[in-house]
Amino acid sequence: MPLAGANDAEKLKDLASRSYRDQAVWFLNAFWNGVAKKEAENVWKYVLQFVKLDLEKGKQGNQLDEVMTHRFLEVNDNTHTVRELREKLYAIGIEKPKFVALIHYLIFHYAIDWHELLHAPQGNQDDIDRAQQMLEAVQTALKEAQTAAADLARQENEFNSRTKELELKSTVGTAVQQNKAKAELAQHLASDPLPLRKAKITNEAAVKKLLKKVHEAEAYLEEVKQKPGAAAGAMWWLDRELHEAKAYMPQAKGGYQKKA
Numbered sequence: 001m002p003l004a005g006a007n008d009a010e011k012l013k014d015l016a017s018r019s020y021r022d023q024a025v026w027f028l029n030a031f032w033n034g035v036a037k038k039e040a041e042n043v044w045k046y047v048l049q050f051v052k053l054d055l056e057k058g059k060q061g062n063q064l065d066e067v068m069t070h071r072f073l074e075v076n077d078n079t080h081t082v083r084e085l086r087e088k089l090y091a092i093g094i095e096k097p098k099f100v101a102l103i104h105y106l107i108f109h110y111a112i113d114w115h116e117l118l119h120a121p122q123g124n125q126d127d128i129d130r131a132q133q134m135l136e137a138v139q140t141a142l143k144e145a146q147t148a149a150a151d152l153a154r155q156e157n158e159f160n161s162r163t164k165e166l167e168l169k170s171t172v173g174t175a176v177q178q179n180k181a182k183a184e185l186a187q188h189l190a191s192d193p194l195p196l197r198k199a200k201i202t203n204e205a206a207v208k209k210l211l212k213k214v215h216e217a218e219a220y221l222e223e224v225k226q227k228p229g230a231a232a233g234a235m236w237w238l239d240r241e242l243h244e245a246k247a248y249m250p251q252a253k254g255g256y257q258k259k260a
Helices: 009-015 020-030 030-052 066-076 082-091 102-110 114-119 124-167 176-192 192-226 232-246
Strands: none
Touching: 009 020, 009 102, 009 114, 020 030, 020 102, 020 114, 030 066, 030 102, 030 232, 066 082, 082 102, 082 192, 102 114, 124 176, 124 192, 124 232, 192 232
16 A cells, blocks of 8 residues: 655655554565565564564554663664664654654664655555465464364363273272273274264364465465565565464474474
């Protein structure tokens, strides 16, 4: 979406009013062939930190107050203060912000031309929107798979608990009681309870649907990346979000275990 405003100061305010994610993606698109490509993972980290420090709005937020900005700088840039950040922005023609948006920090930290930033091409919005929709479909399918897996785990726990209960009963009490418990145990182990059977089928279907969505999204992202003038930063971000989602997939199905 183009920036609103009659001049660059107003356009910067519009950009600074957008979510941390959107500010980051705009920056990555604008300077992908410069500093952004090699710094993309750090920008990802900065977004996560801003979101964590934004106690009120989280992912929906766009700026931090002075205290939280100070905490951010302590972790990432302990050679500068919030005051120095504001002074640097003012020196390059930006009004000193009362609250610090992520884009303010990126301009300050990477010493980029903020006028160039505001007017940089952002790629084909239709491609970005479709890729975003596919990512959201993956995330929805992931939630469904997680719900199905949780239900399967609950059914299996109930089955295993009943197994242990009958195993214990088969070793205590009178001979008649033990033999009865052994017969019940044998019948239990030979059974295939309908709820457990349904949970297994539902889980398998949910995982299959998730894998289909992931493969479709990966293929589309690769297709868009090959187009001239593609929004490289946006595609990298969507690919990174897709990678993040795969951490919650079964490892046997292409998932992975996140590092602590």
